[in-house]
Amino acid sequence: MASGYCDDHLHLLACAAARGSVDVRDAVTVDELLATILRAVDAVVAARHRSSWLRVWGYDDALLAERRHPTVAELDTVTERVPxxxxxxxxxxxxxxxxxxxxxxxxxxxxxxxxxxxxxxVPRPDRGEIVAGVTEVLHGLADAGISACTDATHTNDLTALELLAEASAGEPAVDVTAMVGADQLDSLEGLVFGDAVPPSGTAADEVRVRIGHAKIMPPHDDDSAIADLVATARAHRFPVAVHVMDIDTLQATLDALEAHPPLPAEMASSAPVRIEPDRIEPDRIEHCALALPEQLDRIARLGITVVTQPSFVTRRAQKYREQLSPTEQAWLWPLASLLRRGIRVTLSSDAPTVPPDPAEWIEAAACRDLAPAERIDPERARELCLADR
Incomplete structure (x- = not known):
């Protein structure tokens, strides 16, 4: 097991793409955002690359003064004919x-x-550029003291895993676990949960990417698909990790996990899973941004791990105060409540949304203003970030 910190939920390809995009995170109004885009468009036009696509990343409608998304008409006023x-x-x-x-x-x-x-x-950089970009992201993780990470991208298939494996060969200090989309499991061509994904020409002892959970991203405004995706993952003998941001999705997730329990340990030896029975991973809930106390009780009973991001409660405090009632705020991004119930918890960034900086997660977990009853001791928070815990 790697020593150091673990970022247990991030998106490596998205991090690499963000590094190569026009960054508008600092814009606080729609006009500021548009002005930043206009400068980038001017550079594209000056370089006579009108056919080039412009990728812009980093706005948050909840943090813009107007509290809304920019419109297509507004984008058109500054982008001319540049896609x-x-x-x-x-x-x-x-x-x-x-x-x-x-x-x-x-x-x-x-x-x-x-x-x-x-x-x-949308046109993408060539494979070599993407691989180099992901390797640079992994270098940054290593510099931050992160020795292991979990790529939790729900669109991952075998092609994406092979790309991550190629990139990871350039940064051996970081072990990568890569989830696979629950609807992409057929792409694995015989590979299963826990298997290594070596880049071509790499020795087995140099492998830095292994296959993780089946990731479930519930379709927008449709939680009914969760149960079918869990059933698909079970048919492939995979544990699942479900993206959960609200109470209704959490309820549907718990119902689905109860209806489709994990593979029993006594069946593991006859199942096509090349890991030892005692290493079968529990299911995961990603984020758990809002949860009722009775739902936390169910999480504990089902033995589910929660992978959460305490930075959201500090970075988006203004949004939560404006959009949630005082009662809902008390249920926001639970942490102490999870630990009191004996639920296994790991902290993470969700990068590129939040920087992969364990010091920030620890401070947010210990010093949050919203729902202060959910604060935990800084040393306990640090333990939840460790790769070898």
Whole structure:
């Protein structure tokens, strides 16, 4: 087991893409955001690369003064005919200008939520650039004292895992576990949970990427799909990790996990899983941003691990105060409540949304203002970040 910190939930390819994008995280108004994009467009036009696509990343509608997404019409005023894709800091929402929308076959100016199927058509850097970018991200993790990480991207398939394996060969100080989308498990071609994914020409003892949980991202506003995705993962003998940001999704997730329990240990030897029975991982809930006390009780009974990001409660405190009632605020990003119930908890960043900085997670866990009853001791918080715990 690696020594050092573990960032147990991040997105390596998204981190690399963010590094190569126009960064608008510092914009506090829509006008400031548009001004930053205009400067980038001017550079594209000056370089006579009008056919180039412009990728912009990092805005948060909840933190802009206007409390809204930029519109397609606003993007059009500063992007001319340069196809432009504006990504929310979370990666779950996108706005594209008319030129990009036309190229992607869109007939409207709607904000895109979780439309990775459409965005897959946006031109990408070549494989070598992507691999180099991910390796640079891994270098940054190593510099931050992080020796292990979990890529929790729900679109991961075998191609993505092989790319991560190639990139990780350039930074042997960081061990990578990569989840696979629950709807992408057929792409693994015989590889299973716990298997290594070596880049070509790499010795087995140099492997730094292993296959992790089946990741479930509930379709937007449709939690009914969770149970079917859990059943799919069980058919492949995978534990699951479910993206959970609200009470309703948590309820649907707990119902699905109860209806489709993990593979019993006594069946492991006959199942096509090449790991020892005592190493079968529990299911995971990613984020657990809002939870009722009785739901936390169910998490404990089911033996589920919670992988959470305390930085969200400090970075988005203003949003939560504006949008949640005092009662809901008390249920926000539980931490102490999880630990009191004996639930296994790990801390993480969700990078690139939040920087992969364990010192920040520890401070947020210990010093949060919202729901202060959920604070924990700094040393306990540090233990929840360790790779070898």
């Amino acid at each position: 432009t894709v504006l990504h929310h800091v979370t990666g779950h929402v996108t706005v594209v200008n008319t030129a990009a929308g036309r190229a992607l076959g869109l007939a409207s100016g709607d904000v895109l939520v979780e439309r990775h199927d459409l965005l897959a058509a």
